[in-house]
Structure formats: structure tokens, C-alpha cells
Amino acid sequence: MTARTRILVLCSALVVLAAVAVASVLHASARAERRSQTQAGGPRITPGKVTLTEPGRMVFRNMAWGPHRDELTTVPATDPAGPRTASSVKCLRFYAASGTGVCLQAVHGPVSDTYRAVILDASLHQRSHYDVPGIPSRARVSPTGHYAAWTAFVGGDSYAGTNFSTRTAIVDTRTGTLTPTLEEYRIIKDGHPYRAADVNFWGVTFAADDRTFYATLATQGKTYLIRGDLRARTVTTLHTNVECPSLSPDGTRIAFKKRVPGLPKDAPWHLYVLDLSTLRETALAEPRSVDDQAVWRDDHTLVYALPGDYGADLYTVPSDGSGKPRRISASAVSPAYIE
Numbered sequence: 001m002t003a004r005t006r007i008l009v010l011c012s013a014l015v016v017l018a019a020v021a022v023a024s025v026l027h028a029s030a031r032a033e034r035r036s037q038t039q040a041g042g043p044r045i046t047p048g049k050v051t052l053t054e055p056g057r058m059v060f061r062n063m064a065w066g067p068h069r070d071e072l073t074t075v076p077a078t079d080p081a082g083p084r085t086a087s088s089v090k091c092l093r094f095y096a097a098s099g100t101g102v103c104l105q106a107v108h109g110p111v112s113d114t115y116r117a118v119i120l121d122a123s124l125h126q127r128s129h130y131d132v133p134g135i136p137s138r139a140r141v142s143p144t145g146h147y148a149a150w151t152a153f154v155g156g157d158s159y160a161g162t163n164f165s166t167r168t169a170i171v172d173t174r175t176g177t178l179t180p181t182l183e184e185y186r187i188i189k190d191g192h193p194y195r196a197a198d199v200n201f202w203g204v205t206f207a208a209d210d211r212t213f214y215a216t217l218a219t220q221g222k223t224y225l226i227r228g229d230l231r232a233r234t235v236t237t238l239h240t241n242v243e244c245p246s247l248s249p250d251g252t253r254i255a256f257k258k259r260v261p262g263l264p265k266d267a268p269w270h271l272y273v274l275d276l277s278t279l280r281e282t283a284l285a286e287p288r289s290v291d292d293q294a295v296w297r298d299d300h301t302l303v304y305a306l307p308g309d310y311g312a313d314l315y316t317v318p319s320d321g322s323g324k325p326r327r328i329s330a331s332a333v334s335p336a337y338i339e
Contacts (some may be wrong), residue, residue: 042064042065042310042330042331043064043075043081043082043083043084043330043331044083044084045062045064045066045068045073045083045084045085045086046083046084046085046086047068047085047086047087047088048085048086048087049085049087050072050073050074050085050086050087050089050124051122051123051124052096052099052100052101052120052121052122052123052124052336052338053099053122053338054074054338055338055339056076056077056078056338057074057075057076057077057337057338058074058075058076058077058080058335058336058337058338059072059073059074059094059096059101059335059336059338060072060073060074060094060314060329060332060333060334060335060336061073061091061092061093061094061332061333061334062084062086062331062332063308063310063311063312063331063332063333064310064330064331065310065331068084068086068088070090070091070092071086071087071088071089071090072086072087072089072090072091072094072103072124073085073086073087073332074087075329077297077337077338080314080328080329080332081328081329081330087124089103089120089124090105091103091104091105091334092104092105092106092115092136093136093137093138093139093150093334094139094334094336095139095140095141095148095334095336096120096141096336096338097141097142097143097144097145097336098141098143098144098145099121099122099145100119100120100121100122100141100145100146100148100173101119101120101121101124101141101336102117102118102119102120102139102140102141102148102149102150103117103118103120103139104116104117104118104132104136104139104150104152105117105118105136106136114131115131115132115133115134115135115136115152116129116130116131116132117129117130117132117136117139117148117150117169117171119148119171119173127173128171128173128176130169130171130178132150132152132169133152133154133167134152134153134154134155134166134167135152135153135157136150136151136152137150137151137152137153137166137202138150138151138168138202138203138204138244138293139151139334140204140205140206140293141173141206141336142206142207142208142210142213143206143207143208144208144210145173146172146173146174146210147170147171147172147173147206147210147213147230148170148171148173149168149169149170149171149204149206149213150168150169151166151167151168151201151202151203151204152166152167152168153165153166154166154167158266158291159202159243159244159291160265160266160267160268160291161265162221164200165200166200166201166202167180167181168181168182168201168202168203168204168215169181169182170182170204170213170230181201182201182204182215182228182235183199183201184233185228185233185234185235186233186234186235187199187217187226187234187235187236187237188234188235188236188237189217189219189224189236189237190237194219196219196220198218198219198220199217199218199219200217200218200219201215201216201217201218201226201235202215202216202218202243202244203215203216203243203244203245203293204228205245205246205247205254205293206247207247207251208251210230211229211230211231212227212228212229212230213227213228213230214226214227214228214245214247214254215228215235215245216242216243216244216245217235217237222240222241223240223241223242223243223259224237224238224239224240224242225237225238225239225240225242225245225254225256225274226238238276238279239274239279241258241259242254242256242258242274243256243257243258243259243269244256244257244292244293244294245274245293246293246294246295246296246302247296248273248296248299248319249296249298249299250299251276252275252276252277253273253274253275253276253319254273254274254276255271255272255273255274255284255294255296255302255319256271256272256273256274256294257269257270257271257272257290257291257292257294258270258271258272258281263289264289267288267289267291268289269289269290269291270283270284270286270287270289270290271283271284271286271290271294271302271304271317272284273302273319273320273321282319282320282321283321284302284317284318284319284321285317285318285321285322285323285324285325286304286315286317286325287325288306288325290304290305290306292304292305292306295335295336295337296319297316297337299319300318300319300320301316301317301318301319302316302317302318302319303315303316303328303335304316304317305332305333305334308330308331309330309331310330310331311331311333312331312332312333313327313329313330313331313332314327314328314329314330314332314333314335315327315328316328
């Protein structure tokens, strides 16, 4: 065998080995993706079209491991544990209403991550984006879709302690006019103007009038439910010990997490509902500490996240204090119901 023949044989063998290796990798990748879609009995996830206008759907951040982790996915609202359709749009926090979405994203850099808030249209296309000065925490869209709000940690990364700082922004999604921090608003506390260096806001929830909103104000070691006015640029304290408020669809009640004495410092909250006309509180049937801004499924039902095997699971509980909590979807967080 000549030297040239040996070289040709060697080259042919290398080509064959390379082809076998590529085929093995592709086969393993396909098997891994199939496994990831049903890992540990989890939901089947397939890519497809996700919109914010198809009624009767729930859109949320998928937490299941696999190629679609962190993507916005959708299921029928009547089958929240069913097969999921994944969008390819990734969010850390998400909410939507009236065909407008807000998606808080990480932007991965060579040294560290930065964050941004992306306003999405009904087809999940980017309409605009804004820098977020810290770790994303809460996100909401007004019932009309005309306003969006988000909260980020700019110091610390948990509401459980007292050594943290937040920044809450509101944007008019029609004009792009941004209020980068609610600290620009005038505060009326206990009927008097109030200013303090330690003021923090978080957890905006909007009324349907495109003017009124509610949020948490923290100062001097206490938290307050505040009612905000987008036109007057004022916030007014209403009730103490209220965090992460969520306004009911009929506009009469606030779901919130309340610090309860005797609970662990890292898990100090229980879910309550506040009647805005009487300021009467109702404790809900969820016995565990809930660190989330609950979502109203309807006027009688709340949905919220608790820690799960892959990050978080979604639970539901009646809003009148009756019943008991029930898990409705595993490996899911940040739900929005499309009406």
C-alpha cells in the first residue's frame, strides 16, 4: 500500500467517524429534548404561537427544565396543568392585560447581567424597552393595557428583612412617558404631607379608570397600602401592614401578604383580603408563607406561587377565607389570564 493510499484510507475513516459522532450527538440531543418535555412526569411543552388576545388562556413563565425553561408559555385556563405551548420569549417576571404585556428580562453580559422591562404587543413582539436598575421583582399592566409598572431590588434581594431598597416605575404604554420611580410622587401619610429618606415602593396594581393605582409604601420599619393618582401624582396611605397588593376585578378588594407575628423571619407572611369600603381583613385558607403578588383568577379566586421542585408552582385558594389551597400547575410562575 502506497503512502497516498494509506492517507486516503485514513481520511475516509476519519470522515466516517465524524459522521457517526455527529449522528450520535443529534440523536442524543433529540432524546434529551423529548425527555425534557416530560421530565419527572412534568408537562409536555412544544413550541408554537402564543398571543395575549386569545380568550380563555393562561400565559405564564415556564419553570420546567429543558429547552423552554423561562419562556412564556400558554395553556387553557380550564386546564392549567395540561400541555404547554412555548413562545421562545424569556421573562423573569411577566404580566398582561388587554393585549399588552410587560416582560422583565435579564440581559447577559461578559461580566455581569443587566435587566430591562420590555413592553410586548399582543403577538409578543417588542414595542419598547426600558432599563431596570436592579433584580426584577414585580410586574403589572393596567386593565386597559395603557399603563405598565415594575419593581426591582436596587439593594438586597428579599422583602423578608429590612435591609433592602426598591425602585418602582410606571410607563404610559401609548406615549412611552416614563416615571422612573414613584419617589417622585407627593406622599400624604395619615392626612399630612410626608417626606423621608428611607421611603420604598413596590407591588403596583391598577384600577380600571386609568388613573387610580395601589401599591406598598415602606418607611420607618412599617408598610402601608397606598392609593395613587396618576394625574395628580400623589400617593395616600390607607392601611398598615400591607405588602404586594392586588386589586380584585370588581375593584372592591385588595389581596395582599401580611406579616404575622411569630412566623420565621425569612417567611413571615400570610395571605389576606382587604375590603376597601370597610378596611376589614379576611385571612385566607393558605397556611404557608406566600412571597408573591397574587393574581385574581376571577372575583372569587386567587392564584399565587409557592416554592417548588423547579423554582415555583402555582396554587389557588378562595378569596373569602373558605376552602383550602390547591396546586393547579407545577413549574410555573407569573400567570396572566387572558379574557
